Amino acid sequence: MKHYMIVFGTRPELIKIFPLIKECQNHAKQIKLTIVNTGQQKEMVDILLKEWNIQTNYDLEIMKQQQTLTELTINLMSALEPVLKMENPDVVIVHGDTTTASIASLMAFYQQKKIAHVEAGLRTSNKNAPFPEEMNRQLVDRVADYYFVPTQSNRENLEKEGIDSVIEVTGNTGIDTLHYLDLKRTIGTEQRQILVTLHRRELGEEQLVKICKALVAIAKEYPDIIIKYPVHLNPKIKNIVCSLLSNQPNIDLTNPLNYLAFQQEMMNSFLVITDSGGIQEEAPYYKVPVLVIREVTERQEAVLAGGLKLIGTDERKLYKNVVALLNNADEYESMRAAKCTRTYGDGKAAKRIIRRLLQEV
Incomplete structure (x- = not known):
């Protein structure tokens, strides 16, 4: 059985990692899943965890009022290292461009664990916009082993940077979540x-x-x-x-x-x-x-x-x-009417990601 660890800490991460959690649970005979919530955004994440009935294995509760990025980084390092040592996963899965994703990847690298970066390869090429997210994402992409990119242009960004590891165009898992919710437009007031x-x-x-x-x-x-x-x-x-x-x-x-x-x-x-x-x-x-x-x-x-x-x-x-x-x-x-509906995927990104990971690690 393969052991995957999913790490998140903010609401945007959880929204986009949710389909991966579901897909791992669909392969319970093949995958042992450890879910780690760092608590970077405690209140907003807790609401979604309850709404979606997600049981975490670890809640690190690193959120502190008005903490600086330096304090956040130190707290994440201190909390994540013992969890990684104890669980010893085959691969650590992170998402996007948060400080949680960046530090979880660094800690996994220090422990010589394989790292899968979901939503890899996005770039503005301006390290201060968005801040600190642009550099967080680039830092993850320097240490990752598997790159799951939403679009072909994201793949090209990585290739231009000399990354030649596993890169797969999957679509964006956030669109998977919208497919899962299948919300309907409310008919009512015509007020714009x-x-x-x-x-x-x-x-x-x-x-x-x-x-x-x-x-x-x-x-x-x-x-x-x-x-x-x-x-x-x-x-x-x-x-x-x-x-x-x-x-x-x-x-x-x-x-x-x-x-x-x-x-x-x-x-x-x-x-x-x-x-x-x-x-x-x-x-x-x-x-x-x-x-x-x-x-x-x-x-x-x-x-x-x-x-x-x-x-x-x-x-x-x-x-x-x-x-x-x-x-x-x-x-x-x-x-x-712009043709954007399928720009970021068809709702099957998580299936592609987990299928590829099962082949690789």
Whole structure:
């Protein structure tokens, strides 16, 4: 029997690692599975674990209030090393670009364990955008043994860097999760909703203020729309957003939504404004246009297909693009009709990954 260890710590990781957990459980006669939750994002992860009835083998509870990246790194190292030594897995499976993924890979490398990187090969080639995620992902790709990439361009990124290990194009496991949920669009109000999420470290306070002012201007000019903004719990973000947006009647500020509720809101939205990585994959799946509040993105495929627009952090550009989509039905429909639905996969990525791992290790 082969022993696989899956390590995650944040909600985005769990959302995309969930199909792999299910697929390993489908091969219980061949795979002993150890599930490790580092607790990097405790509350949000715990909610999903309960909703999806996932029993972890280890909950390392490394989350501390306002800890620095250095403190997070030290805590992860100290907590993960004894688990790896005790369990002695054949392969450690990590996902994406989090600090959990980066440090789990490093600790596995120190223990001379095989490492499988799911969602490998994404690049902006700017080490500070997104920060620290771009370098986290590159660090994992330097020590990994098996690379499971969502798209052909991700494979090409790795090959350009001289990586010649096992690289397999699988699609994105986040799309597997959407297939599993099979949510249906809610039929109801015709009021157009703009869904907003902003949380990146590299989005400065001055930029966030200007973006909020642009949202107020849009809300005032178009009182028939609603702007729904689940506000990130980061106090710096929350204080700015609430102070600038709370008095506009058609801007609805909410606490962070659980995963299912957020997916339903996104599916029913007219437009999404975000700096999130995962949403750049999910919204096109629902054929909802996306304006990306970032200067660069590691997910160029949907930009090239036309479902996303990369508009940076300039509030004037944001205002101009939102107004254009509200006023120009042809422009809106061209984004909505962009051929993005299968850009990131067909819902079978986890099956491909586990099948290949069973062949390799």
